[in-house]
Amino acid sequence: MPRRSILLFAGACIAIAAALAIVTVVVVSGRGPAAGEVSSTGQPLVGGDFQLVNQDGAPVDQTMLNGKWSLVFFGFTYCPEFCPTTLAELGAVQQRLGDKADNLQIVFVSIDPERDTPRQLKDYLSSDGFPKGTIGLTGTPEQVAQAAKAYRAYYEKVGEGEGYTMNHSLTVYLMGPDGKFRTAVAYGLGPDKATKIIEDAMARG
CATH class of the missing domain: 1.20.5 (Single alpha-helices involved in coiled-coils or other helix-helix interfaces)
Structure with a gap:
């Protein structure tokens, strides 16, 4: 040649x-974020308008995020492993943050509105080991789909009948007091690393 x-x-x-x-x-x-953290630059990557109801049945929208730091997580109460593991980890993070946790709210958005009524969410989130004061959100299938789209959260129903389950993404989104995306906390980092990511983001404002 x-x-x-x-x-x-x-x-x-x-x-x-x-x-x-x-x-x-x-x-x-x-x-998802391989290193456990994705910072926004300029236009937020996730977040936006939503219309849902909380575990008390009261309507809420995206303005509920204003004024506090928020950890937003999409999951469902019948989740056998990933959701309870994530919530337990966030409970440990809450303890590690100490006084800083007073300015942090944890928001659990159900991607299974068919089963996750406000009452079901309230009972589930009162479990020992889960973060104190966690806010559960649900709504109609259309409202949940809109919220998930705003946060670019993936979910899919798998199976038929009462035994169906849900596949879904595992990222926890940290939103600032202005309601805008700051960083993402990947699944399985452990309480120490997750706490550091949150503290660093809070220090940056």
Whole structure:
């Protein structure tokens, strides 16, 4: 093969490899924050308008986030592992924050409105080990879908009948007192790392 053809072929291989590397980075990044933290720059990546009801049946919207730091998590009360694990971890974070926790609210948004009535949420969130004062939110399927879309939270019903379950994303979103996205806390970091991410974000304002 002529030298020029070899060089052209090698160059094409390098270009293809580079393109594949870029695609891999995009795909991996789309799954969630690999390092446990994603900071917003300029326009918020997540968050927006929603209309839901809390565990007392009172209507709420996105303005409930104003004035406090908020940890927003999407899940469901029949979740066998990930949701109770996340809530227990947030309970440990709440304790580690000490007085700083007075300015932090934890918001659990159900992605299973078919079963998660306000009463069901209230009973579930009163479990020992879960964060004190956690606010449960639910609504119609359309309202829940809108809230999840605003936060780019994935969920999907799996199965039929009473035994169905829900697949869903596991990211916890930290919103600032202005109601805008600050950073994301990935699943499984542990209370110490999660607390540090939250404290660092609070220090930045």
